[in-house]
Amino acid sequence: MREIRCDLCVIGAGSGGLSVAAGAAQMGADTVLIERGAMGGDCLNTGCVPSKTLLAAAKRGPVSDFAEVHARVHGVIAAIAPHDSQERFEGLGARVLRENARFVGPDAVEAGGVLVRARRFVLATGSRAAVPPVPGLDAVPFLTNETLFEQTALPAHLLVLGGGPIGVEMAQAFRRLGARVTVVEKAALLPKDDPELVEVVRRRLEAEGVDIVEGVGVARVERAGDGVAVAVEDGRRVEGSDLLVAAGRVPNVEGMGLEAAGIAFGNRGVEVDARLRTTNRRVFAVGDVTGGPAFTHVAGQHASVVIRNALFRLPAKVDYGALPWVTYTDPELAQVGMTEAAARERFGDAVRVLRAPFAENDRARTEGETEGLVKLVVGRRGRVLGAGIVGANAGEQIALWCLVVAKRMSVGDVAGLPLPYPTLSEAGKRAAGSFYTPTLFGERTRRLVRFLRWFG
Template structure:
């Protein structure tokens, strides 16, 4: 369909093949892919190109973490025989570093780049005017297919008094140029823990308050080990707490907790960071006019990411699934195959990895031990290999951590969790194995260079065979063979 402009009650009308709403990771991937395949494409963004990931999420958080890790290393190399003076942290300079990283990556997501690819970029707020029509400013867009990629925003819990004090979310914390004296983090998920550790390494006192347990979607055994690491670094981690209210306290804030015994406990700090989950961005889209079903968790989609209006797809956080940038990118590929090639591609999360970028890193793919037992009962095998048994980890004094994998009795890999140095890199071999249906035999038999951290995965996989290899039956066989010379 041609990209034409008409007149209708003073508004211009664009007739295009595909209209993408939201220029975050998923929306940009769809727009770039569709345009390069020759489809006439419109991309609508009401705020900043690059969305949450570039501006207030993955990129700035990892940049801040890098600064925190640099300060942590500066303090902690004494075991290697290297002495440093205490690090001097210029928090304003750290903030400049964060925004320089954003600026360095921004051209990849810029309007200029996408217009160069042939995408028509409209800066404005999109809303549906019917099943096949969207309005953005003075422009009406009619498209064969629409893709909603509006992402999510920080959830602010209804804690009494919270709206009466200043607080950060991920959307504002990276504009802060003054190191907090005492940062109180509400939420013990990945964002909360990453920001807690980064600020602690840069010199702030930090308290984490979590209503359940930290990292509730991850393996509890490894999450407990990470929690202890935080405690060792001087971060106060409080789990299963109930916040009764928030109050001003001089030039700071106070959070009043329920002790569970009829008393109250008061924690004072200088700043609050709210990291208590995300909510899908659906407000103002007028989804009802397009016949698109949605709820508190986001837009309802099927396995092909189609909404109740079959001409409209939803991807990324707004689709109510796993909230990761790489999932939005994966969704983009599913939509391109469906919308452009008419292939019935479906999402499959069995080999979906995720990483919490603390130090040590915490990575996971597939089922946890608890999930595997729920699905397979006792017909599973749990494999473990500690980093302390890895020579490369010893040479670098990065021995905290563990590889934990879950398999069937036949050796099919069901899931893996890694807490340790470079876990985000190490999890990828397990992701490939699960995605391709490999067994532990493939990992146990691979040749890995020595000394590398990658040996922990090989050793963990190899431990599947240890009971049989060194059991009495094998010993008898060896004794029998020895009779033949």
Template sequence: MSGLLTPDVCVVGGGSAGLVVAAGAAQLGLDVVLVERALMGGDCLNYGCVPSKALIAAAKAAQAQRSGAAFGIAPVEPAVDFGKVMDHVAGVIAAIAPNDSVERFEKLGVRVLPEEARFVGRTELQAGPHRIRSKRIVLATGSRPALPPVPGLTEVPHFTNETIFANRVLPSHLVVLGGGPIGLEMTQAFRRLGSKVTVLEAATCLAKDDPELAAIVAARLRGEGVDLREKTRATKVERTAEGIAAVLDSGARIEGSHLLVATGRTPTIDGLDLDKAGVAHDRRGITVDDSLRTANRNVWAIGDCNGRYAFTHMAGHEASLFIRGALFRAPAKLDPAIVPWATYTDPELAQVGLNERDARARHGDGIRVLRWNFAENDRAQTERETDGLLKVVTDGRGRILGAGIAGPQAGELIQSWCLALSGRLRISTLAGFVPPYPTLGETAKRAAGSYYTETLFGPRTRGLVRFLARLPVW
């Protein structure tokens, strides 16, 4: 039925951010309308985190068959049925989809409209035949792949993350434009599944991360046979009889069977008619303050569409900030110091807070950099996973500024450091906890403990202990 709807909260976008708001507000007893023009679950469920990690898991299983020699197990080249691999990916999406479905949200009391929304006033939206008026409008429209201005790209068949998981033909030679997290995750997955892969990165791979840690990931990829070319720009792409070709700035030509474009993302805000609502925006996304409010006090923008952090976990976190601030009227502001991210290559790469480069730029030479190699961890040795490094940055008083990990299960191991930054713990807390042995988590304690090595075993302490040793036993 059409007509005027007047919900307490109107959410535009049924991805991670929008679903958290809609579910939370409905369960708090509010009248909620959710407008989603495409698939429920958004990018994360359908084209992003879920299918990519499912593909990575399949690739890891294939790689395990090649990697048994160190354990006394004869390595074999896996027989990959790529169609069944993609059945696995689709099956994982299908298993999770009910959590994000229209049916589930309607049972929670949310009215779901499968329409495209646009503003017609400061507090009014048009969604198909429906006019929606609300004092609280939440924009959670996500982002989409950004295509670089490479001549020929629009005429050449290519994948993005939105299309590659529908492909059921294993590329014989995949050419990847972009050496960021998405590009390198897919690079390693397809290489392990049997594709030849060439990566063309105009700058440096994983440029947002600590260069020392990113180099560990790049070395593994090259060791697995990836042709990883940094500071290499494609000036043109062409269709060939066998697939595609990329012409490089050096004049060289790379020919492949398929092309994947992974050169970043752009906020999905077109078609919203934001100007009619007085919502400020630019090419980076919708402009918000630290409480995620736009220039229109009745409108909030959360998740990728505000251009701040293109991470699913931050979309969920920003949704919780909206609920806390707008619905409970409690203090709720985005804190950039506690934002983590992870790249799920093997080894994984994870970061929270400042890396060494950014900490030096902000705090000068007064910082301390603590390192602990995975080769010095007994569990890593038993599993032959010794390529890795934990780096922690503190100020001169032991306040933790950030931590980065390149190593096995880095996405899991970073969580203790996420907690430390969120709880404003000092390095002494991490040095004092007792982890079970043998675990990879011991790296946290060892790195934190190294903060005190010079003081604990320095000349003054040694002299004090020698003096105390002469006193009667007490």
């Protein structure tokens, strides 16, 4: 068996693994990258890129030929693919093995007849679509994000199991493209987000004709003629032509010989500490396989932490305190830091909530996009604990508040900031400024102004 010795071996060429491999190789580390599937992983091939391309196509409305949408989605994937390709990474200096990797000891991995021994390893194997234990699901055809974007025909009636970000994004996209859509969610729609902001998204989905069944579980799934039917626990039955399962993610930990390497793992992923080290100190893990927040930008943050630890012996730690997340519906819903509920649970009555509706923002009025608001969660002395935005371009607007939360800034830092007029970002500034309204325009200020009159 051929043997390779290197500084760093990265297993998985998705977002996290590619970021680690690119950084390490360009910094001079002898790097081996192993990937058994498509380069670019879930984000490029079955996740962020195709879903956002589909959403963009859906904004143009119903289509007469869904095959054109399919071609557009795969055209964008193909355009981005060279950046994640084997050729590019070999050009950066990494050795790329397109094989399945399996640990055969605490310091060695076998991949396609090659034994790789490395000073450090990085697990970046990502996750896959979860399949819930719904009776009858194993007996009907269904789609996940891994097969959805291969469809060349528009579903007549798409049933979506799961009302999280993937479920609601695809529900709105397919409804706008011309399909009937029903979403079934056991909890509430977008259960991890602020309910006040979610309500704006819910109203838009319902106004566009998406049927939403929430707060009730699925009793069973069964065939219905050429299609499929979902029976919910309250007795209702919904029939459709196609079924999309969007019920969360499962970390990829099977079949890699983690036991042989002394790496602890479970159903929620590989166990890691704050430095992203596994129970085998030679091995780090990044991205979805850690069981943490399943976002591409989290995988990128993980990569930075691991490079500092693995290459430079710096005790860098991951910090989710200023983690942003966006649901790319129309209107978009973006959040960073604490929600109102989380802040009140921790700080109680010390929390203040500041709001600014887009209906009072001049740019929103000129664009005819007045639905939504900025919501700030503020602690003692005006420190911003979290921010939520629901409205047009919320994902772009949240960037300012990521900085504010990360740097532990106060509303005063934004309230006094000059911003261009007219822009949607002024809504956030207006919300921040409202923190001072009771004091600034109160009786104490009025008395001060009257007093100062005496001095000319």
